[in-house]
Amino acid sequence: MIKTIDVRSSARSELIDITGEVQSAIDDSGIKDGVCHLFVLHTTAGLTINEGADPSVKRDIPAYLDKTVPRHGDYRHMEGNSDSHIKASLTGASEMVIIEGGKAVLGVWQAIYFCEFDGPRQRKVAVKILGN
Amino acid sequence: MIKTIDVRSSARSELIDITGEVQSAIDDSGIKDGVCHLFVLHTTAGLTINEGADPSVKRDIPAYLDKTVPRHGDYRHMEGNSDSHIKASLTGASEMVIIEGGKAVLGVWQAIYFCEFDGPRQRKVAVKILGN
């Protein structure tokens, strides 16, 4: 069975740090050297890797997307969340991190973020770890 | 030899659902558990994963990109398709799906799309499947 990370969002647009959950999934796998693939199982959410130190960065990114992809526009999709679908394609449904010595290899400032674009909702991220 | 999916586009900007072709490639590989990597072999096309149920979503995404990346702008590239190159970098050249029980693991609403940004053309997507 595939491993999943459960995420509970509390706003319509929001970045949620899942770095700890990803490292736990790597720990559980026992794999010391390989690649960890993450995949969002939704069409109005995404994944991104960006600064984790200053919490203002995780606010600037969805704020920029809210401005550049207007909520109400000339859309065909009638559910009121066309902007959420577009933002999902701009950030992308998957991310990967390299594993070395059992640890996710990240730069000093990097964190792994779940990107909510149509919350608040209960969400799932699938995890697949391949050993070397 | 590498496996490829052939795509024929019929408009300048268009999303084409290739989920069935990707599943066929997974079936042909015989791999039941692993990762399927997709890679566009062109510089004016991309890949994205988004809603497959309502066909209006696959129209809203390229329509948004057409609006935000103007076709005629202050570009240096003189072939008239600078916007296509930029859109290709915004969506990205690759996507991946996890394979479990021989099936691509996708959310209920997810489909895999080839993104044409300078069609109509004949295109190729390379497929690489790694088993666990």
Add this chain to the structure above:
Amino acid sequence: MIKTIDVRSSARSELIDITGEVQSAIDDSGIKDGVCHLFVLHTTAGLTINEGADPSVKRDIPAYLDKTVPRHGDYRHMEGNSDSHIKASLTGASEMVIIEGGKAVLGVWQAIYFCEFDGPRQRKVAVKILGN
């Protein structure tokens, strides 16, 4: 130990062709058939795959991003590089290429670019190669 590619940027926004360095890393690995994963260890830089033949394309992409993500905006992050973080999430921290016969499988016009968004700086791209 993980393999890294060192990149020295010379402008604030710039695309730098690292295709040769990626092929060298594949050569060094001795792996003939598999996947090469690339991962930027920074939060104000990204990776993209786009045209390598006409150098104007690698200027049009950061020029577009500079225009669409203004340097001075209504940002919370106070280091003056919020636009760099946003551009990093739009291009993404990782890329992958398929390896066949010891060579990166790329389309005729494709090159692999490091995307600098807050240079000039010394940067690192992590490389992980998985054999089939």
